[in-house]
Amino acid sequence: MTAAFYQNKDKHYVAVDCIIMGFRENELHILIAKRPFEPMQGGWSLMGGFVNKFESINEAAKRVVDEYTGIEDIYMEQVGAFGEINRDLERVISIAYYALVDIEKFDTSLAEKYDARWVKITQLPELIFDHSLMVKNTLNLLQRRAAVKPIGFNLLQEQFTLPTLQSLYESIYQEDIDKRNFRKKILAMDILEKLDEKDKSNSRKGAYYYRFIKDKYDQLIQQGLHFSI
Amino acid sequence: MTAAFYQNKDKHYVAVDCIIMGFRENELHILIAKRPFEPMQGGWSLMGGFVNKFESINEAAKRVVDEYTGIEDIYMEQVGAFGEINRDLERVISIAYYALVDIEKFDTSLAEKYDARWVKITQLPELIFDHSLMVKNTLNLLQRRAAVKPIGFNLLQEQFTLPTLQSLYESIYQEDIDKRNFRKKILAMDILEKLDEKDKSNSRKGAYYYRFIKDKYDQLIQQGLHFSI
DNA sequence: AATTACAAGTGTAAATTAAACACTTGTTTT
DNA sequence: AAAACAAGTGTTTAATTTACACTTGTAATT
Numbered sequence: 001m002t003a004a005f006y007q008n009k010d011k012h013y014v015a016v017d018c019i020i021m022g023f024r025e026n027e028l029h030i031l032i033a034k035r036p037f038e039p040m041q042g043g044w045s046l047m048g049g050f051v052n053k054f055e056s057i058n059e060a061a062k063r064v065v066d067e068y069t070g071i072e073d074i075y076m077e078q079v080g081a082f083g084e085i086n087r088d089l090e091r092v093i094s095i096a097y098y099a100l101v102d103i104e105k106f107d108t109s110l111a112e113k114y115d116a117r118w119v120k121i122t123q124l125p126e127l128i129f130d131h132s133l134m135v136k137n138t139l140n141l142l143q144r145r146a147a148v149k150p151i152g153f154n155l156l157q158e159q160f161t162l163p164t165l166q167s168l169y170e171s172i173y174q175e176d177i178d179k180r181n182f183r184k185k186i187l188a189m190d191i192l193e194k195l196d197e198k199d200k201s202n203s204r205k206g207a208y209y210y211r212f213i214k215d216k217y218d219q220l221i222q223q224g225l226h227f228s229i
Numbered sequence: 230m231t232a233a234f235y236q237n238k239d240k241h242y243v244a245v246d247c248i249i250m251g252f253r254e255n256e257l258h259i260l261i262a263k264r265p266f267e268p269m270q271g272g273w274s275l276m277g278g279f280v281n282k283f284e285s286i287n288e289a290a291k292r293v294v295d296e297y298t299g300i301e302d303i304y305m306e307q308v309g310a311f312g313e314i315n316r317d318l319e320r321v322i323s324i325a326y327y328a329l330v331d332i333e334k335f336d337t338s339l340a341e342k343y344d345a346r347w348v349k350i351t352q353l354p355e356l357i358f359d360h361s362l363m364v365k366n367t368l369n370l371l372q373r374r375a376a377v378k379p380i381g382f383n384l385l386q387e388q389f390t391l392p393t394l395q396s397l398y399e400s401i402y403q404e405d406i407d408k409r410n411f412r413k414k415i416l417a418m419d420i421l422e423k424l425d426e427k428d429k430s431n432s433r434k435g436a437y438y439y440r441f442i443k444d445k446y447d448q449l450i451q452q453g454l455h456f457s458i
Numbered sequence: 459a460a461t462t463a464c465a466a467g468t469g470t471a472a473a474t475t476a477a478a479c480a481c482t483t484g485t486t487t488t
Numbered sequence: 489a490a491a492a493c494a495a496g497t498g499t500t501t502a503a504t505t506t507a508c509a510c511t512t513g514t515a516a517t518t
Contacts, residue, residue: 006319010282011240014312014322053239057312057322081310081324083243083286090235093243093286093322095310144373163495180497181477203494204485392466409468410506432465433514 015094016061017048017131019079019138020069022103022118023155026167029103030135031068033116035128039089043128046135047116048094061097068114070107075100075154077145079138087129096134098142100154121171139172146172147229150191153212161199161207162186169229185229191217244323245290246277246360248308248367249298251332251347252384255396258332259364260297262345264357268318272357275364276345277323290326297343299336304329304383306374308367316358325363327371329383350400368401375401376458379420382441390428390436391415398458418456420446 020031035045049064051057058076065074079096087094103118111117119125121139126132146152152168153160166182186192193213198206221227249260264274278293280286287305294303308325316323332347340346348354350368355361375381381397382389395411415421422442427435450456 006242006279006321009242009279012243012280012282013235013238014241014243050235050238051241051312051322053241053320054314056314057310060312078309080307081286083280083289083324085283085285091282092235093280095312161495178478179495180479183496184498185476198495200485204487205483205493205495206485207495390466407507408466409508412467413469414505427466429514433516434464434466434512435514436466 013090013092014051014057015048015092016051016057016064017046017082017094017096017134018061018064018068018076019096019098019135020047020065021098021100021121021138021142021155022106023168023171024103024118025120026164026171028121028155028168028171029118030121030124031106031116031118032124032127033068033114036115040128044125044131045128046096046131047114051095057095061095061099065097065099065101068110068116069101069105070110071101071105075151077141079134079141082130082134084130094130096138098138100151102155102157104157122174139174142172148227150189150212150217150227159195159197159209159211161202161209163202163207164199165210189220189227191220191227242319242321243280243286244277244321245280245286245293246275246311246323246325246363247290247293247297247305248325248327248364249276249294250327250329250350250367250371250384251335252397252400253332253347254349255393255400257350257384257397257400258347259350259353260335260345260347261353261356262297262343265344269357273354273360274357275325275360276343280324286324290324290328294326294328294330297339297345298330298334299339300330300334304380306370308363308370311359311363313359323359325367327367329380331384331386333386351403368403372402377456379418379441379446379456388424388426388438388440390431390438392431392436393428394439414458418449420449 022029031047032044033047035041035043047064047068049060051060055063061076062074065076066072076097076099079098081093081095083093085091124135127135152172155168156164162183165186166177166179170177191213192210195209195211197209199209200206251258260276261273262276264270264272276293276297278289280289284292290305291303294305295301305326305328308327310322310324312322314320353364356364381401384397385393391412394415395406395408399406420442421439424438424440426438428438429435
């Protein structure tokens, strides 16, 4: 038997659906769009696209995120495959990915082009097909990941204040965190560098900016350290 | 636009690969087989099959496990989709699932039929394609799941002793556990029923059998309790 | 009948981690 | 000078996790 063995097997459309997350106004946001074609035309949808013959599924996901945001350096992770028979009109197997992007880098002209918008994760409308389930699973995964890997920084600009970082974690876990305990923990990890500059946009006193030191983090991991929030 | 919109998109072979796990001789085992056809004929492979047009990917995975083990009631969970371009000769996107089965229920005649065998997870040979990676990701996922959900019982018969349960957890985490601490924790959950009978196959004293009380567990979960090993 | 062999079974103390909690500081505006 | 207000800071208590060693029950042996 050779490759011919495969030839009587069914082939399927395979799509990627991307949960593109950004952070602003102290809340996680997700990019969703009004679907421009049937089925479910006009329904709210995640950003998706079909997997082409000559790209891996990871590449397809990157391509989709780039296409809808204009952003190229993205932290992505697969959420899982969704393959119920009636999840779309035609049978489409979809692989969900979440992406964490710096919302400031978003090319806003694309919002018009695709009728897309950033919606607070606490205020998402019902999405088409199983997209709401994909978001639910993503938040779950993100909570587990963020507890053990400093991925939150992908949602922030290079400089950020501790109050901002805290509200990011609060938005991920959907619960309030005590600021003394939070600061203790995050600073104890020794992966943040305090800068001299302050952000005065939220208070008269101002909050110091910090920077994530990736090299230091990589080094600590290499040494077998575990990170846990 | 209608369904016609899809029609210029590429279609793909989609397979499921199953990491079928059993527990015996105090160790996790995985069912692997010698691949009977090209490419990679003769290489060690996970149990897999193609997804058919009229079944969901979950159904396909169940079908494959049943086909290769004869077991129908199986705990399964998706590990993730693997979609590198050159992971197979033809382009095949594969979705990995792990399955936890009671190895006593295995239909041994199928071992011959498919040239399959149970191999200790610590002694796996190199597997074809990305199957070794799938196993690695599975063990990782299993460790995280087993810490928070009593899924280990799917690998045991209805009655089991605490020493057996402990060595199951030791095999999942690939590390020794203190038996006093283990017993304390597992019994504190209050989801095990102690039976009168003893298993005397491993000691003169004998170890009491226990049973997992699913109803009690479900009830506790309903009450919002969290389980953690 | 007494002894041996051996896994099953049991409790406590120390260390670590997580949670709870309230006042001071720095700066701008009035 | 006072007011407003978010940023910043330590300690105490509770909960959890870890470390650790001897006794028990039974079958086999003497």
